Amino acid sequence: MARCSNGLLGLLNAGVLVLALAVLGGGIWLSHRAATTDCERFLERPVIALGALLLALSLAGLAGSLCGASCLLWLYLVALFILIALLLVFTAFAFVVTNRGAGSVVSGRGYKEYRLGEYSTWLQRRVEDSENWARIRSCLRDGSVCQRFGARGESLQQFVTNNLSPIQSGCCKPPTGCNFTYQSETMWVKPSGFNATNDPDCNTWSNDQRALCYDCQSCKAGVLANLKNDWKKIATVNIVFLIFLIIVYSVGCCAFRNNRRDNSYPAWK
Known part of the structure; x- marks a missing residue:
């Protein structure tokens, strides 16, 4: 059971890696197609940035959990904590600014x-x-x-x-x-x-x-009415994503403790 959290974290990050590759591929596709409108140019950069961020996080999580790299896993947990905090702030902000307005x-x-x-x-x-x-x-x-x-x-x-x-x-x-x-x-x-x-x-x-x-x-x-509807949907999806990230973060903390215990345990024992 000691290494169960490490394996579970690796499995979760493998799923995030697949998602990151799909998002990044979508952003690259947008940038290489005939992007002649402001809408297309506006969308491609955030999509590529999100894909790159998810890719970096998933690779760090995989390396930290499966290779026992405690330092890398610690950086992964810090980055994941910041992402969770930012998503919480954005979700609360989205609900506040879209609270008013109706046709x-x-x-x-x-x-x-x-x-x-x-x-x-x-x-x-x-x-x-x-x-x-x-x-x-x-x-x-x-x-x-x-x-x-x-x-x-x-x-x-x-x-x-x-x-x-x-x-x-x-x-x-x-x-x-x-x-x-x-x-x-x-x-x-x-x-x-x-x-x-x-x-x-x-x-x-x-x-x-x-x-x-x-x-x-x-x-x-x-x-703004259209934006309000979209933001409320995004905020709802964010809540589900936040629950997933909190679970990943909790498993990551367990994996980090396992790595530290393994690295500090004398080899002759």
């Missing part, structure tokens, strides 16, 4: 509309930053979300009963309060003599398919 139900409509002021101040600052929003807007355009949405060719009655995604509702159409005339999903006619309303998005809206409502406050709110 507003529109009478007679199947979709919701989103307002930027309903979300946390930290999230609002992220999308109100001009450089950040330029990258996000590029992702929305390159992703052709509104172009696919506008190709449905639905009637007004069909359109108003749709359960639109936050981005479709906020970025691909004007706010309902503007009272524009429906032509198609992404084509709306301003009424004659239209004047500015209390909603600046009504003036921001454009029938230019490259513009639409990408600079609207409602679009930024739609992006």
